[in-house]
Amino acid sequence: MSVAVSHDQASGNNVANTSSLLRTYLVEEVIDTDSEDFVKVVHNGNAVPLLALEDPLYNIAQFLCFTQHIQYFKNDGAVFLSDLQDPQIMMEISGNKNIFGDGNVGKVFTLFPKQHICNKYCEWFKLPTVKESGV
Numbered sequence: 001m002s003v004a005v006s007h008d009q010a011s012g013n014n015v016a017n018t019s020s021l022l023r024t025y026l027v028e029e030v031i032d033t034d035s036e037d038f039v040k041v042v043h044n045g046n047a048v049p050l051l052a053l054e055d056p057l058y059n060i061a062q063f064l065c066f067t068q069h070i071q072y073f074k075n076d077g078a079v080f081l082s083d084l085q086d087p088q089i090m091m092e093i094s095g096n097k098n099i100f101g102d103g104n105v106g107k108v109f110t111l112f113p114k115q116h117i118c119n120k121y122c123e124w125f126k127l128p129t130v131k132e133s134g135v
């Protein structure tokens, strides 16, 4: 993922600075999900790894689930990232203002404390369980 910025050159000033900044974009590589090399390890519909315990990538899936836990903990239960190959911000938003698109599955966000299973990374970082953290 990269950051791209565009500047206003209409003023004739070719020096990019903060006053000429027009837009900032997050740019990411298109992921070919049809490729046989693509493996989805966690998605935004569930907070547990999609891979079997014996899968060679299971360790990566555990680490990514740990990152969800630490994000959830550090933000007092307000937000975490899911669908980590194509990141999706997950949070509960009141009303109809879902500014993070259809991938922000509110039901899954509220289920996170029940679905997340702490693993060796959560334990190594001495994270309180989601229930212990009180969020």
Ligand SMILES: [Zn+2]
Pocket (backbone or CB within 6 Å): 066, 069, 116, 117, 118, 119, 122, 127, 129, 130
């Ligand atoms: Zn955990």
